[in-house]
Amino acid sequence: MDPQAAKMIGAGIACIGMGGAGVGVGTIFGHYLAAAVRNPSAAQGQFANLIFGFAVTEALGIFSLLIALLLLFAL
Amino acid sequence: MDPIHQFQIKNLFPIARVGGVEIAFTNSTVFMLLSLAIILLFVVGGTSRRALVPGRLQSMAEVSYEFVSDTLRSTAGPEGMKFFPLVFSIFMFILVLNVIGIIPYTFSVTSHIIITVAFALLVFFTVIIYGFWKNGLRFLKLFVPSGIPIYILPLVSFIEVMSFLSRPVSHSVRLFANMLAGHITLKVFGGFVTMLGALGFLGWLGALVPLGFTVALTALELLVAFLQAYVFAILTCIYLNDAIHPGH
Numbered sequence A: 001m002d003p004q005a006a007k008m009i010g011a012g013i014a015c016i017g018m019g020g021a022g023v024g025v026g027t028i029f030g031h032y033l034a035a036a037v038r039n040p041s042a043a044q045g046q047f048a049n050l051i052f053g054f055a056v057t058e059a060l061g062i063f064s065l066l067i068a069l070l071l072l073f074a075l
Numbered sequence B: 001m002d003p004i005h006q007f008q009i010k011n012l013f014p015i016a017r018v019g020g021v022e023i024a025f026t027n028s029t030v031f032m033l034l035s036l037a038i039i040l041l042f043v044v045g046g047t048s049r050r051a052l053v054p055g056r057l058q059s060m061a062e063v064s065y066e067f068v069s070d071t072l073r074s075t076a077g078p079e080g081m082k083f084f085p086l087v088f089s090i091f092m093f094i095l096v097l098n099v100i101g102i103i104p105y106t107f108s109v110t111s112h113i114i115i116t117v118a119f120a121l122l123v124f125f126t127v128i129i130y131g132f133w134k135n136g137l138r139f140l141k142l143f144v145p146s147g148i149p150i151y152i153l154p155l156v157s158f159i160e161v162m163s164f165l166s167r168p169v170s171h172s173v174r175l176f177a178n179m180l181a182g183h184i185t186l187k188v189f190g191g192f193v194t195m196l197g198a199l200g201f202l203g204w205l206g207a208l209v210p211l212g213f214t215v216a217l218t219a220l221e222l223l224v225a226f227l228q229a230y231v232f233a234i235l236t237c238i239y240l241n242d243a244i245h246p247g248h
Helices: A003-014 A017-038 A040-074 B027-048 B056-076 B078-102 B113-143 B150-165 B167-197 B201-244
Strands: B011-018 B021-026
Touching: A003 A040, A017 A040, A040 B056, A040 B167, A040 B201, B011 B027, B021 B027, B027 B056, B027 B078, B056 B078, B056 B201, B078 B113, B078 B167, B078 B201, B113 B150, B113 B167, B113 B201, B150 B167, B167 B201
Parallel strands: none
Antiparallel strands: B011 B021
């Protein structure tokens, strides 16, 4: 196979990993919203935890995006 | 129309050469100095009058102070306030750099991994040095969670150590990759506008769609710019909390 084509395919496959991060971020915000609707007075106190969980989950998706960018532009 | 071209660092004029490494005044330096000037004007200008009833600038400066100090107090406790200057500087610097980067024809400094790695390593070594200085060897309790059965403790400690060591990587890559990906997306959609616009009248009508997307994405990028600065600051607070209160 042409190495350039293999790189492009690899970048595409690497982006699949971002789907998992999408599921995770959706779960975090969905559960936060569900809990906030049940008990709005406690919602403000958990905002920092929400952002922390979002950041940790998002980082994993960003790693796969980084692999794709490296394959496309750097390697 | 290379979407990566916008991140190129240009030497404006050379300053010195140290052992084969060129030190130059680059466009990155320009925007860092510019953001420093903006922050100085904002904070010094906001606090110079110290009115009892704050004006616009003063109340903005007060809001930013309260925002960062509330975050720091709620995650690292009252002892964390001695790190307030560090967290506030990091938050304001990254926020201003991110927001400046959205303006067309500017350069976004935080989309370079060398900058974000420098911030992340600063926080990482601050945590290690302060943790050992304050707690001595008790700082290592961070890697030994209490209430774990002894036969899986080595495995858990190993995972804790690995996750501690990978912190600067995820801390820096998150900010860098978010900025990079956002700017590449904007550039790609801007490329669609020019490509369709070159097709004539019907192309002009079609180009309105990606143009609208570009405007919407710019608004999203503004949110991301603030959110990533906040995430960077809150993770700094959480890591500092480990140095102040080790042990789970």
